[in-house]
Amino acid sequence: MTKNEILRDLRQKILNENYEQGESLIERELCEFYEISRTPIREILWRLVLEGIVEQKPARGFFVRKLGWEQIFDIFQTREAVEGMAVRLTCQRGDAQIFEQLKDIKKQLTDLDDTDIDIGGPKWGRTFHDTVLEGSSNSLLKEIYQKVSYMAKMTSNIARHSVSIESLSRDYHVSIIDAILSGDPDKSEHLMREHLRTTCRGIIDTFYPQVFVGQGRNGKSTKGIGKR
Structure with missing residues (x-):
């Protein structure tokens, strides 16, 4: 090798x-x-x-790397900035090939149920996020996303142990695809950011129960994590 x-x-x-x-x-x-x-x-x-x-x-x-809640928060905060813009650009560009891929991803997501969401949810979720970045046609966004995506995969490995987190993510993915296909960049970006904040909060609340609202790193409040 x-x-x-x-x-x-x-x-x-x-x-x-x-x-x-x-x-x-x-x-x-x-x-x-x-x-x-x-x-x-x-x-x-x-x-x-x-x-x-x-x-x-x-x-x-x-x-x-063993991810603590602070690292998870940083990962999702970065993803929100990158993917929020990426989904807006993807929607605005309206690339027909990307839209067809998103339609197929939506079908795969809607066919999932609770018995296969732990495997199929992360798989098609990653495909969805990768497709959105590809649809943005912004090389710098894609470069930043590539590094974050490796750490994001580690957070997905945590989240897949919760059916409720994966089910909610699946629903968000479908809603974001609908917003993209309808040509609504504002709604697409809003839902993407909300999805990432909600997933972040779900992971922290479920797997890091020692983190309390109001006691953040360096004395900062954690109330903004996952806030809708």
């Missing part, structure tokens, strides 16, 4: 949860598995650090 192939393979293993959040990535074991020396493995690990899904701890080595 080339270095880029190893990078893609290790990244995918992390995003597929073959390595759990917080798990150590032992350089010696990776070298043996991929049959390469320590220098290229270290370069790959530093690349994953830059992508936000691995962290390096001094004197301890490399670990799969």
